[in-house]
């Protein structure tokens with residue numbers, strides 16, 4: 001259980017020893033009078049004197065503000081800080097939050113978008129927010145400003161342990177430290193067992209604490225009884241634990257976050273609660289939110305979500321569109337939504353405090369491993385959302401158990417248990433393949449000796465007594481040499497440099513090149529290209545379910561268009577994913593795609609976005625190696641971007657015109673920009689609505705060789 005220590009002894013006023021008075025005033029105006037104890041400890045350990053610090057504290061203990069103070073100190077003396085976050089949604093959130101420093105003259109930027117870019121303009125900012133992938137890509141593409149950093153903040157640094165994101169994070173930190181040896185680094189971590197090890201790697205002071213701003217009571221709910229260590233409290237009414245708990249929370253003016261094991265369960269939980277919660281809310285605000293959800297697009301998932309939201313409940317998972325998630329989060333913050341049922345995957349990105357947190361299922365589905373219990377560290381991340389500072393006297397986090405034995409297990413393992421240690425995942429072959437190439441291609445190492453020395457400065461090496469990488473490294477280097485990405489003496493080839501800049505797995509590059517070489521040019525269709533990119537390890541292919549019998553027919557039907565694939569299970573998944581993309585570019589309605597492939601609208605966009613990046617990369621490879629499919633690939637890239645047919649390409653360059661509006665214009669005979677120039681303003685307004693029509697007209701005017709010409713043309717608009 002978390003404990004609350006004595007109050008901090010450092011007041012905002014005291015910060016003027018290190019920072020200009022305006023900074024202290026800014027926080028005072030936000031109602032902050034003194035530093036929380038872990039913050040005060042960080043200051044004592046040199047946070048405001050440029051010392052590197054690893055902070056390992058519970059959720060909501062004020063980590064972000066520590067980072068802000070260090071970044072402000074740097075900014076106000078002209079220094080630059082990079083703030084690394086794990087998710088794009090968090091990058092926008094932090095960017096918005098840091099923008100409140102602009103009255104102090106602090107410029108803030110966020111790096112998102114294309115991978116193969118340097119974004120030199122970002123260097124004008126004092127604070128730059130980026131995901132670890134984007135930061136890595138900026139290094140690979142040679143952004144100059146990244147060599148001149150005063151402060152590096154790594155949010156959620158415990159993700160070093162993540163098989164997906166960990167190696168990139170680790171290599172990015174290692175490279176940034178190499179480029180900026182004097183830089184102050186601030187690692188913000190959840191509580192982990194071996195924070196000292198992470199601190200040692202970063203040569204940082206450690207601030208480790210269990211302090212929380214609001215007391216947190218943790219326990220297990222079973223059969224109408226709340227079991228806390230040493231205490232049992234019956235719930236007032238007894239029917240159904242979930243419903244009773246939600247009613248109890250809302251009855252006391254609180255909100256509840258519920259974590260479920262799967263999307264389907266999260267949706268079912270929200271639907272079940274809708275009736276109960278609807279009675280307890282003021283309906284107007286909820287109805288407005290529900291309209292907002294419907295405005296994001298007409299899909300089954302959207303409609304179901306809108307129905308729930310109208311009753312003051314929501315579900316939240318990766319199948320939703322980003323806009324839909326934003327409405328749900330905003331509605332919860334404003335109090336119109338009382339309960340959210342979410343999947344655990346999103347716990348890290350869901351920055352919403354609530355009076356109560358219910359972990360309805362402590363298991364989660366993990367591909368081939370089936371349902372597995374979540375780590376204690378993740379449990380703590382979820383539980384830590386309970387208790388809104390300044391609003392709740394205390395927070396309560398409960399796990400749900402089926403019987404007494406499970407109650408005891410859950411109390412022992414999660415409530416009273418220690419979080420796990422974290423381990424580097426750099427030794428995994430796909431990670432090494434990508435990162436060894438980029439290390440050489442970006443000039444961090446010139447030969448094998450230097451490469452080994454570089455790897456020696458990673459978290460992996462600092463955790464290991466002895467190296468276990470030799471064999472894997474040999475294999476990976478051989479692969480890169482064979483694939484023409486490195487010379488035998490490990491100098492990068494132009495192809496290797498390109499692959500590194502494109503930010504794709506070298507194996508993806510090889511799959512693309514081999515398939516483009518193998519296939520007769522005249523036989524390459526859109527489906528061939530789509531299938532090719534779904535074969536790469538960079539594409540997360542869709543699962544094939546028992547009801548997906550049609551995929552086999554699809555494979556038979558399109559056999560001569562598809563690429564060669566040895567493994568039939570993979571072929572099924574690839575073909576299903578390629579079929580989804582084919583429907584997307586054929587302008588199938590999202591609702592139809594969601595239905596047929598049993599995915600959420602958020603999944604469609606994600607698959608399309610990954611595909612676009614891979615198709616773009618395939619185009620660059622084809623161009624570089626003169627593989628003869630370049631034009632066709634670039635056309636496909638644009639179609640995947642917009643989800644539209646080839647006849648719309650001319651219209652899709654217009655801002656505000658997506659697949660649906662472009663098709664409407666096309667149907668009305670406006671098949672090109674040239675044709676549009678002939679149109680009457682009133683006709684366009686009828687097709688597009690007056691606002692969008694105005695936007696389109698302005699663009700065509702700008703495009704059409706100047707305003708004067710338009711006017712001479714007879715004032716058609």
Ligand SMILES: Nc1ncnc2c1ncn2[C@@H]1O[C@H](COP(=O)(O)OP(=O)(O)OP(=O)(O)O)[C@@H](O)[C@H]1O
Pocket residue numbers: 031032033034035036039058059060061062063064065066351389
């Ligand atoms: N010293 C303080 N006094 C009062 N409020 C504070 C103080 N420090 C931070 N807060 C407030 O507490 C809330 C949580 O802080 P913050 O976001 O920094 O926590 P965090 O540890 O980064 O959270 P998470 O673990 O969710 O990332 C914010 O609303 C912030 O304004």
